[in-house]
Amino acid sequence: MSLAPFGAAALNQTIIGEPGSRTRLETPAAVLDLDLFERNVALLAETCRKAGLHVRPHAKSHKCAEIARRQMAAGALGVCCAKPGELLALFEGGVTDLLLSAPIASPVKIDALARAAAAGGRISVIVDRADLIRAFDDAARRHGTSFDVLIDLDVGLRRSGVATPAEAVALARLVNEARGLRYMGVQAYQGRVQHIDDFEERRAGNRAMGRLLAAMLGALREAGLPPGIVSGGGTGSHLLDGEERLLTEIQAGSYVFMDEAYNSVDIHGRGGPEFEPALRIAVTVIGHSSAGFAITDGGSKSFALDGPPPRVFLAGRMVGRIEWCGDEFGRILPEPGFDTLPIGTVVECTVPHCDPTTNLHDFLHVASGDRLIALWPVEARGRSD
Amino acid sequence: MSLAPFGAAALNQTIIGEPGSRTRLETPAAVLDLDLFERNVALLAETCRKAGLHVRPHAKSHKCAEIARRQMAAGALGVCCAKPGELLALFEGGVTDLLLSAPIASPVKIDALARAAAAGGRISVIVDRADLIRAFDDAARRHGTSFDVLIDLDVGLRRSGVATPAEAVALARLVNEARGLRYMGVQAYQGRVQHIDDFEERRAGNRAMGRLLAAMLGALREAGLPPGIVSGGGTGSHLLDGEERLLTEIQAGSYVFMDEAYNSVDIHGRGGPEFEPALRIAVTVIGHSSAGFAITDGGSKSFALDGPPPRVFLAGRMVGRIEWCGDEFGRILPEPGFDTLPIGTVVECTVPHCDPTTNLHDFLHVASGDRLIALWPVEARGRSD
Numbered sequence: 001m002s003l004a005p006f007g008a009a010a011l012n013q014t015i016i017g018e019p020g021s022r023t024r025l026e027t028p029a030a031v032l033d034l035d036l037f038e039r040n041v042a043l044l045a046e047t048c049r050k051a052g053l054h055v056r057p058h059a060k061s062h063k064c065a066e067i068a069r070r071q072m073a074a075g076a077l078g079v080c081c082a083k084p085g086e087l088l089a090l091f092e093g094g095v096t097d098l099l100l101s102a103p104i105a106s107p108v109k110i111d112a113l114a115r116a117a118a119a120g121g122r123i124s125v126i127v128d129r130a131d132l133i134r135a136f137d138d139a140a141r142r143h144g145t146s147f148d149v150l151i152d153l154d155v156g157l158r159r160s161g162v163a164t165p166a167e168a169v170a171l172a173r174l175v176n177e178a179r180g181l182r183y184m185g186v187q188a189y190q191g192r193v194q195h196i197d198d199f200e201e202r203r204a205g206n207r208a209m210g211r212l213l214a215a216m217l218g219a220l221r222e223a224g225l226p227p228g229i230v231s232g233g234g235t236g237s238h239l240l241d242g243e244e245r246l247l248t249e250i251q252a253g254s255y256v257f258m259d260e261a262y263n264s265v266d267i268h269g270r271g272g273p274e275f276e277p278a279l280r281i282a283v284t285v286i287g288h289s290s291a292g293f294a295i296t297d298g299g300s301k302s303f304a305l306d307g308p309p310p311r312v313f314l315a316g317r318m319v320g321r322i323e324w325c326g327d328e329f330g331r332i333l334p335e336p337g338f339d340t341l342p343i344g345t346v347v348e349c350t351v352p353h354c355d356p357t358t359n360l361h362d363f364l365h366v367a368s369g370d371r372l373i374a375l376w377p378v379e380a381r382g383r384s385d
Numbered sequence: 386m387s388l389a390p391f392g393a394a395a396l397n398q399t400i401i402g403e404p405g406s407r408t409r410l411e412t413p414a415a416v417l418d419l420d421l422f423e424r425n426v427a428l429l430a431e432t433c434r435k436a437g438l439h440v441r442p443h444a445k446s447h448k449c450a451e452i453a454r455r456q457m458a459a460g461a462l463g464v465c466c467a468k469p470g471e472l473l474a475l476f477e478g479g480v481t482d483l484l485l486s487a488p489i490a491s492p493v494k495i496d497a498l499a500r501a502a503a504a505g506g507r508i509s510v511i512v513d514r515a516d517l518i519r520a521f522d523d524a525a526r527r528h529g530t531s532f533d534v535l536i537d538l539d540v541g542l543r544r545s546g547v548a549t550p551a552e553a554v555a556l557a558r559l560v561n562e563a564r565g566l567r568y569m570g571v572q573a574y575q576g577r578v579q580h581i582d583d584f585e586e587r588r589a590g591n592r593a594m595g596r597l598l599a600a601m602l603g604a605l606r607e608a609g610l611p612p613g614i615v616s617g618g619g620t621g622s623h624l625l626d627g628e629e630r631l632l633t634e635i636q637a638g639s640y641v642f643m644d645e646a647y648n649s650v651d652i653h654g655r656g657g658p659e660f661e662p663a664l665r666i667a668v669t670v671i672g673h674s675s676a677g678f679a680i681t682d683g684g685s686k687s688f689a690l691d692g693p694p695p696r697v698f699l700a701g702r703m704v705g706r707i708e709w710c711g712d713e714f715g716r717i718l719p720e721p722g723f724d725t726l727p728i729g730t731v732v733e734c735t736v737p738h739c740d741p742t743t744n745l746h747d748f749l750h751v752a753s754g755d756r757l758i759a760l761w762p763v764e765a766r767g768r769s770d
Contacts, residue, residue, distance in 0.1 A: 007470050007767065007768050007769075007770045008470065011493055011770075026491060026493055026494070026770055027491075027770065028769050028770065029770075060712065060713065082711075082713045083682070083713060085392050085393070102671065102672075102713065102714070103671050103672040103680075104682075105669055105670065105672065105729040106411060106412075106669065106729075108396055109411070128672060129672065129673075129728075131728075132672075154674070154675040158675060158678075159674055159680055159710050159711065159714060159716070160672050160674065160680060161675065162675065191711065284490055284491065285490065286487065286488050286489050286490045287487075287488040287490065287514065287545050289539070289543045290539040290543060290546065290547065290548035293543075295488075295545060297468070297489075299741075300689060300738075300740075300741040301740075301741050301744045301767075302769045304690075305689075305690070305691050306685060306690050325544050326544065327445065327467070327740050327741050328445065328467045328468060328487065328769060329487070329544060343490050343516075344490045344491075353685075355685075355686075355712045356685040356686050356712050359686045360745075360769075361767070362767055381767075382392065382686075382745065382746070382747055382766075383392050384683065384686045384687045384713060384745075385392045385396075385411055385413065385414075
């Protein structure tokens with residue numbers, strides 16, 4: 001006997017296409033507003049096209065093969081992944097052009113990546129040390145395949161990558177000489193500038209990092225190892241990266257969904273976040289507290305809490321904000337003029353931080369207007385390996 | 386072709402029982418130290434037995450049927466669940482005595498709970514409003530079964546429950562008259578006192594809530610509706626609840642795993658947390674930053690961040706603390722006298738907050754000494770519905 005094997009999604013599956021189905025979801029449910037999502041995908045593609053930049057969006061934000069396919073249909077070269085498990089889950093989901101954007105240290109994972117390459121994937125990896133270059137080279141040759149390789153440059157994030165031109169050149173030379181590897185260029189992710197709210201401050205921060213990057217690119221060119229790919233950037237910096245003309249492609253992730261953490265960022269210098277809050281978590285008012293507040297059925301197991309609290313929307317109007325109330329619950333603090341919502345009301349909440357929030361959900365409930373129109377599996381949910 | 390369908394757990398499955406397997410895990414992996422876990426389960430059982438309290442542990446912390454079974458083998462009456470989906474997943478995992486500790490508002494979920502009761506579950510629910518009593522009664526009768534019912538009392542958490550003796554009596558009377566329901570008593574969860582670090586301050590807080598509870602219990606007895614069950618309490622309060630003699634059973638959850646959020650709580654007034662950090666996340670050093678720090682492969686997708694940062698252990702010794710470094714990574718800040726750990730080293734980290742951390746993992750890697758000895762599925766992972 002199976003009472004509800006896949007959670008809310010199994011129940012919501014039965015109402016796909018029905019008028020008003022979006023307002024009758026079993027909750028908590030991750031909702032993707034398809035119209036806002038499509039607008040976000042088109043805006044980034046267009047902004048980068050005008051700036052002469054390619055797009056290689058970061059799939060760590062969505063972990064969803066269908067979203068990757070739609071990003072590629074809008075012109076993306078491929079997608080980035082933060083972890084081998086995330087990459088392999090998307091490869092199994094049919095996405096074949098994948099860049100692993102962080103170093104790894106597991107021979108088992110390196111071997112699995114080589115098997116994906118041997119099975120037809122175009123697998124790109126980044127390296128920041130000689131032994132990792134040898135390990136990728138050995139694995140590729142063992143499986144009769146090859147990896148595309150970028151040298152990872154540290155332009156200020158202090159997480160991975162080499163920080164000097166000399167090291168970059170030495171590693172590029174090693175890659176260039178390895179028979180199982182193709183030297184393609186560099187990765188330089190300036191993660192710290194993405195969330196600087198003020199446009200001019202962010203521009204200054206991006207320029208400072210650009211100077212470090214320019215020095216390393218110059219050294220590689222002088223050494224006869226000009227990088228064909230210079231990959232980096234993100235949702236916060238992509239317009240500025242177009243001005244700088246150092247990157248060849250942008251790894252933006254959050255732009256597809258957006259979140260409250262990005263909502264205060266003046267992304268294009270016109271005063272706002274530019275991209276729309278396409279990802280929402282639908283929750284239900286499950287009761288009223290004795291103090292008269294509406295209590296909802298989503299807490300830290302449905303939302304990653306590391307960001308400003310969610311705004312609550314009902315029929316397109318903002319009716320309040322969530323205050324967390326345990327790991328499974330929230331309390332709606334109503335906007336002035338709004339009463340406590342009736343028990344049973346389904347509302348949609350923005351998310352504090354989109355990437356780890358998506359990782360909590362097995363399915364995206366794709367909605368347009370008042371209808372639920374599809375469920376998209378989040379294939380790489382939980383794949384942090 | 387399936388490269389790694391279940392993530393790290395599928396790879397780790399192959400090394401179960403091997404000497405040293407605990408130090409060779411593919412990561413990130415949730416590790417349950419079996420010896421510490423068993424000590425925690427036995428300590429709570431013994432403390433409550435001495436105080437004349439039953440234990441009905443909260444499964445929201447672990448979401449794992451095997452842990453529920455072991456809690457019951459140690460004397461627990463059943464387990465609590467925070468959500469219908471969590472309850473149904475554990476019921477399908479073979480756990481049959483289940484208390485839903487929060488109100489709900491979905492007819493579909495109420496129906497699913499009644500089906501679980503009809504299929505042999507002893508399903509207890511809490512109510513804090515008349516329409517919910519009617520809905521549970523209707524569903525139970527429709528399926529030819531019944532629910533055990535507790536009246537939910539608000540003793541200060543301001544999330545659910547009625548806050549006056551008169552309301553408690555009115556609802557108890559309604560339940561008592563409903564043919565599909567069995568009036569069993571009350572729930573009174575004093576959530577706000579659990580994390581008060583100082584023992585005497587927590588004792589005072591618990592007493593203040595006890596006075597509210599005592600008034601409501603008195604009114605129910607006077608009305609001829611004496612509660613057989615008075616359910617509440619938690620990891621932080623259980624010893625104090627034994628002094629108060631108002632509760633009949635304890636809903637503690639975190640004690641099985643423990644976390645950094647509880648580590649500062651003087652639980653038994655003897656200066657420490659009493660319970661052991663049985664849940665850890667194993668992570669691997671995947672590289673060294675250009676600043677010379679070890680970078681690990683676990684961030685907000687493997688740990689819930691809402692608590693103090695993890696301590697890092699290697700071979701039983703604390704070697705540092707984690708500083709978060711993006712959603713997938715951490716940086717080890719070494720303890721004085723410790724060098725940067727070599728790339729490839731697997732370390733175990735305590736968790737900031739156990740409940741939402743477990744919810745990120747499909748399996749618990751059960752370890753004893755230096756060996757991985759089993760994988761336990763987290764059946765209700767993601768079941769926030």
